[in-house]
Each structure stands twice: as C-alpha cells, then as structure tokens.
Amino acid sequence: MAFIYSFTGRPTEHGHGKDIMLNLDRDVVIVGAGPSGLTAARELKKAGLTVAVLEARDRVGGRTWTDTIDGAMLEIGGQWVSPDQTVLMETLEELGLEMYSRYREGESIYIGADRKHTRYTGASFPVSESTAVEMDKLTAILDGLAAEIGAEEPWAHPKARELDTISFHHWLRQNSPDEEACNNIGLFIAGGMLTKPAHAFSALQAVLMAASAGSFSNLTDEDFILDKRVIGGMQQVSLRIAAELGDDVVLSSPVRTINWEEAAPGDETAGHRVSVESDRATVNARFVIMAVPPNLYSRVSFNPPLPRRQHQMHQHQSLGLVIKVHAVYETPFWRENGLSGTCFGAGSLVQEVYDNTNHGDARGTLVGFVSDEKADAMFELSEEDRKAAILDSIAEYLGDEAKNPSVFYLSDWGSEEWTRGAYAASYDLGGLSRYGKDQHTAVGPIYWSSSDLAAEGYQHVDGAVRMGKKTAARIIAANDRAAQPVA
Numbered sequence: 360m361a362f363i364y365s366f367t368g369r370p371t372e373h374g375h376g377k378d379i380m381l382n383l384d385r386d387v388v389i390v391g392a393g394p395s396g397l398t399a400a401r402e403l404k405k406a407g408l409t410v411a412v413l414e415a416r417d418r419v420g421g422r423t424w425t426d427t428i429d430g431a432m433l434e435i436g437g438q439w440v441s442p443d444q445t446v447l448m449e450t451l452e453e454l455g456l457e458m459y460s461r462y463r464e465g466e467s468i469y470i471g472a473d474r475k476h477t478r479y480t481g482a483s484f485p486v487s488e489s490t491a492v493e494m495d496k497l498t499a500i501l502d503g504l505a506a507e508i509g510a511e512e513p514w515a516h517p518k519a520r521e522l523d524t525i526s527f528h529h530w531l532r533q534n535s536p537d538e539e540a541c542n543n544i545g546l547f548i549a550g551g552m553l554t555k556p557a558h559a560f561s562a563l564q565a566v567l568m569a570a571s572a573g574s575f576s577n578l579t580d581e582d583f584i585l586d587k588r589v590i591g592g593m594q595q596v597s598l599r600i601a602a603e604l605g606d607d608v609v610l611s612s613p614v615r616t617i618n619w620e621e622a623a624p625g626d627e628t629a630g631h632r633v634s635v636e637s638d639r640a641t642v643n644a645r646f647v648i649m650a651v652p653p654n655l656y657s658r659v660s661f662n663p664p665l666p667r668r669q670h671q672m673h674q675h676q677s678l679g680l681v682i683k684v685h686a687v688y689e690t691p692f693w694r695e696n697g698l699s700g701t702c703f704g705a706g707s708l709v710q711e712v713y714d715n716t717n718h719g720d721a722r723g724t725l726v727g728f729v730s731d732e733k734a735d736a737m738f739e740l741s742e743e744d745r746k747a748a749i750l751d752s753i754a755e756y757l758g759d760e761a762k763n764p765s766v767f768y769l770s771d772w773g774s775e776e777w778t779r780g781a782y783a784a785s786y787d788l789g790g791l792s793r794y795g796k797d798q799h800t801a802v803g804p805i806y807w808s809s810s811d812l813a814a815e816g817y818q819h820v821d822g823a824v825r826m827g828k829k830t831a832a833r834i835i836a837a838n839d840r841a842a843q844p845v846a
C-alpha cells in the first residue's frame with residue numbers, strides 16, 4: 360500500500376489554532392455526523408469499540424437542522440415522526456426528548472384539477488365519485504403490492520423487474536383512466552416523498568416507499584405520516600448524541616481520501632487497515648462507515664478504487680429536489696376561520712401546506728412544499744418573484760392574509776454542498792432491481808449507512824437511526840469474529 364500507518368496509540372496534533380491536524384487511532388471511523396453516523400458511533404462505543412466521527416459541516420445533524428431565522432425557530436430539514444417509526448421513538452426517549460402533536464383541528468382545503476376550491480374533513484379528498492373510486496382502486500393495488508413485496512428486499516421479488524422497468528407515471532395510467540386520480544395518487548409518492556417527477560422513477564421504487572411506511576394508505580394519511588414533532592427540534596437527536604461522544608466528533612472536517620486494505624484471507628477483520636484523511640484529521644482504523652447519502656460517495660477518493668459494481672451502482676442513485684417553504688404569521692389566522700391549515704393541490708405550485716406552529720408559540724407557522732420540476736421553475740425566478748409566486752399559491756388555499764408573513768424562508772438543500780438535494784436518494788428507472796441487492800454489501804472494511812439505504816423508515820430519520828444500529832451491529836459481529844481464537 361502507498362500509505363503509512365501511524366499506530367501511535369494516542370492522538371497527536373500538529374499545527375496551530377484552527378489549522379490543528381489530529382492524528383487519531385480508532386477501531387471505527389465514521390464519515391458523516393447525521394443521525395445515521397452518530398447512531399452507529401453511539402452503538403459502537405456502547406459495545407466497547409473506539410470511534411471517531413468526521414463531519415464536513417460546522418454542525419452535526421446533516422439533513423436535520425433546527426435553526427432560528429429572523430427570530431423564528433424553523434425545522435429546515437427533517438421534522439415529523441409517525442407512529443411506525445418506533446426505533447427513532449426509542450432513541451428520542453433515551454435522549455430525554457419529548458414530542459408533541461401537529462395542530463389538526465378544523466377543515467382542510469383541496470384544489471382540484473378544475474381549480475375548484477373545496478373545504479373538507481376526513482382523510483379522503485373531495486373529488487367526484489368516479490375519481491374517488493379510481494383513487495380507492497389505486498390505493499388498494501399499491502397497498503397489496505407493498506404488503507406482498509415489502510421493504511426489506513424489493514429487488515428479490517418475482518415481480519421486481521416488471522415493476523422496475525415502468526415509470527410510476529405510466530404504471531398509474533396503466534391501472535386507471537382517471538387523470539385526476541393518477542395525479543393525486545402520484546403526488547403522495549412523487550412530489551410528496553421521492554421529490555422527483557413520477558416519470559423519473561419506477562413503480563417498484565414507489566412500492567418500496569409505501570412498504571417502508573407500513574402501507575401506501577399510511578402515506579396518504581397525513582394524520583399518520585405527519586403525526587408528531589420533537590420539542591426543541593429534530594436536530595436535537597444529533598446534538599445530544601454528539602454531546603455524549605464529545606471529542607470523538609470532529610466538525611468542519613470533510614473526508615477527502617480513504618486508503619484501505621482488505622484483511623488477508625483467513626484474517627477476516629483484524630487485518631483490515633483504513634486510513635481516512637480529512638481536512639482536520641487523519642484517522643487510522645480497522646473499519647469505516649460511509650454515513651453520507653450515496654450521491655456523495657464519489658466526493659471521496661478511495662484508494663484503491665471501489666469495485667466496478669459500486670462504481671456503477673452509485674451512479675444510479677440520486678437525490679430528489681424539494682423546496683420546504685416556511686411562513687410565520689403573528690397569529691395562526693386560518694384557525695379562526697375553522698381551518699386546520701392542511702391544503703392539497705396536485706396541480707398547485709405549493710402542492711401541500713400544513714400548520715407547523717412550534718410547541719408553545721403564540722405565532723402561527725405554515726409549512727409548504729414545492730417539488731421537482733416546479734422547484735426548478737422557482738429557482739429560475741428572482742428572489743422577489745419566487746417569494747410572490749409561492750405566497751400567491753398559499754393564498755389561493757388560505758386567503759390573502761397568507762401573503763404577509765413576518766418571517767419567510769425557503770429551505771434550499773440543492774445548494775448545500777454536503778447534501779445536494781432533498782429529501783433522500785432513490786434509483787433511476789430499473790436501478791432498484793438491478794443494484795439493490797448489493798447496496799448494503801461492505802467493500803472490505805467499508806460499510807454504508809444512511810436513510811437512503813433503509814428498508815423501514817426509508818428516506819426518514821427513523822431509517823437513518825435503524826441503519827446506524829444495523830451497521831454498528833454488523834461491525835460488532837465482525838469484530839467479535841476476529842477476536843475468536845483460531846481453532
């Protein structure tokens with residue numbers, strides 16, 4: 360190998376002030392201090408292994424980020440917790456974090472294909488009887504497929520290839536002649552979850568999304584999928600774990616190079632050697648976890664290069680794009696009008712709106728989402744025109760009062776160098792059935808862990824935590840095997 364190990368036994372530092380370079384020896388180095396990487400580090404440490412977490416940003420939390428903008432606390436990234444996300448809920452409890460329910464009293468607003476504005480209650484959109492029948496039919500088919508195929512290994516199902524080689528857009532139209540039904544059902548997965556146009560991913564990818572949340576019906580039920588929020592914000596999960604880990608987390612330290620050497624045959628793990636170079640540290644270890652979204656794997660130079668299969672697979676996983684819109688008002692004015700703040704319009708610029716008022720806050724906050732091609736169009740406008748277009752769209756649901764928020768902020772994850780999109784990664788057409796079986800395969804000492812690779816909780820913080828735990832368990836098992844005396 361072309362690099363030198365420095366197993367000094369203790370950390371060494373050289374340089375001055377901000378430029379101090381750390382030289383660390385650990386059992387496991389974790390790239391990325393999002394919820395997945397930090398959970399893995401916490402579990403490994405509990406099992407007695409030493410860790411270092413190297414984070415590119417000057418903060419932990421990754422795609423969870425709770426910040427104060429113009430005096431308002433905003434969840435710039437992930438925030439909601441649903442009842443099936445039990446592993447995240449266990450972590451919240453362990454960390455002493457509490458949850459609260461989203462405001463949901465009153466009527467919701469639906470804007471249909473005819474631009475008609477209707478107030479309604481309950482989980483079903485106020486569509487014509489024939490569209491309702493078609494929506495129920497599509498929901499039943501997707502629920503059936505999600506139950507049959509599951510989230511663990513969708514690529515292994517006999518129907519995988521067939522479903523993975525048709526776009527979700529065309530699959531919907533193969534199953535229903537009703538355009539409004541197709542657009543509404545499409546919204547829950549395309550604009551609503553994968554944040555890509557429905558023609559850009561497969562029906563199998565849509566089934567995975569549904570199965571990962573328990574069923575497709577769960578995705579359509581906002582009382583389920585957007586059930587609870589964390590008091591103080593979702594980033595607290597990462598902040599609290601990082602506080603436990605202390606100096607083992609190194610911020611502002613993007614990993615640039617991973618030098619690795621596979622264990623010799625018969626020496627399953629103890630012989631693995633990894634040297635991870637970041638802007639502030641070099642860590643010598645025996646295992647490395649890439650706890651970053653797959654679209655960023657190629658930001659790191661692997662030496663020797665990754666195998667062909669990984670090179671190919673990683674080019675087929677990409678992040679979607681969504682603008683999360685935050686608008687804070689002096690009061691939650693919609694409530695006085697008997698409205699919950701929940702609004703849907705598959706054909707509207709802002710496709711979904713919810714009451715996102717913070718716990719104990721007298722002001723009212725709305726959150727909305729502008730997804731995929733509509734988001735592209737917004738970024739072609741000036742800042743002023745973009746704001747006006749987005750507020751006009753919210754006002755179409757909730758009235759002109761919506762046009763004058765005291766705080767207005769757009770989460771723009773596409774511009775974030777260390778994420779590059781939102782919410783998470785999905786495969787292009789045919790990618791899931793072709794590559795899925797290898798997405799968890801370790802390459803020598805290199806393991807992969809992020810919400811983008813999760814089964815249950817896929818794309819969500821719960822999936823990130825589940826992946827962190829699973830990956831830590833795999834490494835602990837490999838480490839234990841290596842510690843067994845040779846017979």
Ligand SMILES: Cc1cc2nc3c(=O)[nH]c(=O)nc-3n(C[C@H](O)[C@H](O)[C@H](O)COP(=O)(O)OP(=O)(O)OC[C@H]3O[C@@H](n4cnc5c(N)ncnc54)[C@H](O)[C@@H]3O)c2cc1C
Pocket residue numbers: 390391392393394395396413414415416419420421422423435436437438439440612613614615650651652655658659683770772777778780781782783808809810811818819820821823
């Ligand atoms: C706008 C938005 C809304 C969302 N809403 C929800 C929601 O309501 N509920 C929900 O459950 N989920 C939601 N999500 C998704 C959720 O936030 C993510 O699934 C979760 O944060 C993923 O965690 P992770 O640890 O896998 O990856 P990340 O959170 O992306 O963490 C990866 C970390 O790796 C770091 N990194 C990248 N490259 C390098 C490198 N070379 N060297 C060192 N560090 C590196 C990054 O800076 C980052 O900190 C939302 C996401 C977004 C963006």
